[in-house]
Amino acid sequence: MKDNKNSEVTTPLPTREGQGGGSLASKYSPAEVEGKWYQYWLDNKLFSSKPDGREPYTIVIPPPNVTGVLHMGHVLNETIQDILVRHARMEGKNACWVPGTDHASIATEAKVVNRLAEQGIKKSDLTREEFLKHAWAWTEEHGGIILKQLRKLGCSCDWDRTAFTMDGPRSESVIKVFVDLYRKGLIYRGVRMVNWDPKALTALSDEEVVYKEEHTKLYYMKYYVCPSSDSSPVGAENDKGNQSPLPNRGGDGEGAGNVVHKDDRGYYAVVATTRPETIMGDVAMCINPNDPKNQWLKGKKVIVPVVGRVIPVIEDEYVDIEFGTGCLKVTPAHDVNDYMLGEKYNLEAIDIFNDDATLSDRIATAQQKSLAEVSVPDDFVIDLQRYVGTERFACRKQIAEDMVAAGLMEKIEDYDNKIGCSERTGVPIEPKLSMQWFLKMQHMADISLSPVMNDDIQFYPAKYKNTYRHWLENIKDWCISRQLWWGHRIPAWYIEPGPTPTLPREGAFPWGKVIVAENEEEAYKLALETYPILKTLEAPSGAVGGATGFSLRQDEDALDTWFSSWLWPISLFDGIRNPGNEEIKYYYPTADLVTGPDIIFFWVARMIMAGYEYEGMMPFKHVYFTGIVRDKLGRKMSKSLGNSPDPLELIEKFGADGVRMGMMLSAPAGNDILFDEVLCEQGRNFNNKIWNAFRLVKGWERPTPDPSRGGRGEAGAQLSNESETLPLTGERGEGLSLATAWFEAKLRIAAEELADDFSKYRLSEALMTVYKLFWDEFSSWYLEMVKPAYVDGKPQPVDRATYDATLQFFEILLKMMHPFMPFITEELWQALYERQPGESIMRAELHLPAATDADRQLCTDFEAAKEIVTAVRAVRSQKNIAPKEKLVLEVVSNAQPSSDSEALPLTGERGEGLSLAIQKMANLSAVNVVTEKSKGSVSFLVGTNEYAVPLGNLIDVEAERKKLQAELERIEGFQASVEKKLANERFVQNAPAAVVEMERKKLADAQQKIASLRESLASL
């Protein structure tokens, strides 16, 4: 048979025959099952969503970099999203998961530049258009690989909606928003101190700077003092003195705390810095006016060593008296704080670097200029020409050596410092003054803070609300321009004189003025409108384009990547270009956002801003922050450590379902997850367990009569129509065992737990709930109870009711597990009953009736029955009695009636069922109710009831006595603690009545147990 043949190699299921369960391989092999069903889902458009009357459930994917490759972080993130989406879909919602990629301007541009470099092409040799051609080619070649990989994971994205942050609709949206914000006065252009990445050659936002701890040096440099407050240089005339520079010498004590340095060249101040090369940009020295050490420097001028520039000593309380010597060199062009001082005291900013952080020849010209103004002794000066063109760190090393050699360095100390580095290229940031575009953030912060603080948007875990608030309350303007080509080019044009030479160029023309518009044509129109004088430059009618007397030059810069990402939840539904369209109305706001806390500012906060600015509503209702995936030693996964497994290899090894489960088993929201392959192994083992449970059930002969299920079709498999389906809810079918009733109750209770877990986004707990439900309750208890006995080597047939119920349970379990393990559940769901073409578990809804008090009582009773079984098994284990050997259980019913319902009813209808269940599970030949247990029996307590297993002479009296004695002591200890509590008057007075009552009952139970244990001991 076909089935037999296949089962040797792999494990396809017989979907029609229904028979042949026994011929299934004993191991589940996911490889071809997964490919097959993913294709089936695609073919049947099961992921696709269109607006309709159902409640929408929307997730937009955090777009991975277009050239990215799937890593473990994605696996975690996308698995969570897929679980949420599949869960919502099975709740009957219109689930829509929109996939896409991000152009990641700086990262992608860097990759393209690298690749070009490998081909010997320099970016600077290309025009913008040529470069972009390469970039698009690269994007098309590598782009979307990651989206293909998501399919292997089982992600149920609506692929027809796949978007890219730089595709047509998204780009247009970005431009529209830029223009809009500019017109609202929220975007401006100006010269500011920005974070400059000298490798990528672009400005960065504050968020793109990461601080790294580094061991560096602190250099103490000598700044010689000009002897008088005029700018006379230190020189010959100074020789007459070893004259102290101190004012009021020997006077009233002012300057008593002065710390003065002097050597044979004269008096000097000492300035400590980590960056000696920046002295070339020094324009002042600053002291704290309250610093007693440096009073003597007030009003003086000092000479910048090496450079020879004479600079003033200024005073500002900004300077920290405690740090270094209390003397701060001021380099406005290369330090944010110095820049502020420069602004305050109107100091010149000398930019000493080129864009790539090599030393600019400006240092040499500045030196010549200052030396021409004031002459300083030659031995204070080194010709700066020698540093021009050197790289900043090489220069630092060199200048430090040179200063030591020239006697201009006081000392050098080791120093630990935190250095701001580019998040992308990793190189240290150079603070740099430059003209950039900014978005004013105060307004954005104002509209986006309260929705999070008052939980209109809920964060999971909520602790990130603090982080969010802190950032918004200290917000700074967002530098949105990047000196890159790959990205959305800023829609700003500058008015310049046109090519027509005869027209007037001078005068009141707005040369250099900026026009912001959606395109050049608009800009042109707007320019004429804004500056009517330009009309006088227009060529005679009929002339076209460049024939005018002015032209427009578009800004070279591109926008920060996040300036497009922040519109993602809106632009995906075309809400910017086409406000109020059907899709945006239906899908927005989205339901859940799943992302890492590392981009809370980059992305989450800014999406919230854009959401309120453009839709007047939050972009999502819940944010689920995932943790960082680390290895089992807690280290971040990284390429250099080689500790990051390839997700695709893992999928090959454990199956996608196994990997998903491995990821989710230890991924509570917000906590870092320590990933270990053994978790995937556990996932795979679980799949195998499900598979084998299915083999068991499928191996049962279908009881007759066996009407084709066609008539009732799918309805027969759904518990939602309660009265029609499982007969258990209504009238109990004759042959239905207590096991069936119990498991049905169990399912309903579990469904409620699951719903609760999902509502709190506790997905790993939800997974653990179904894991235990399937493995422990269903497989280990339920199936073991209903599994047919073997007679003469043959399994007995299963009765019809049990058979039907079991299949229905299986189906419900598959549905519960499906969001976590989509492939195996689809495979088995399809094989469980005959299905119509195109049907899928994906669209099967799962609604169970609420659990009742009776359900809970049944489960409680059943737990007691389980305890009895476990206790009997323990007796076997301790006495080395083979599982096959049948035993007898005695229920000791003393005259004292058991205190209440806690005692297990073993009489009556339910009692009989429980009794039978216990017999089967503990392999007993009988359960006898006795008033006194047999001699030579081992006894145990469940609740306050006593049970005994007669063992005849197998019993070891001494061991038994010991065991009972230990148990007795334990309970007596417990009793003592309860008695003590009850003896405390204040407890009885203050504690709620119910609590006191509970304690009384505990005491009564303990007393009863003690009595029964003493009796047992005595009877030994």
Place this chain on the structure above:
RNA sequence: GUCGGCAUAGCUCAGCUGGUUAGAGUAUCACCUUGACAUGGUGGGGGUCCUUGGUUCGAGUCCAAGUGUCGACACCA
């Protein structure tokens, strides 16, 4: 430096508004293969709930301090 989180079994974590002498998964140990599954079954062992103090009749849970750890932000040149 400022702010915040966390600290419970060997490991990873639950433990919700204080109320059984603290739970799960995994690991570990012992025993068990003819009947779905050794990727399995059964049973067992394993905790000073970080420390100290406080509030309370009662604290793993609340408060304070300390220690350790992780993170965010700010940075001193």
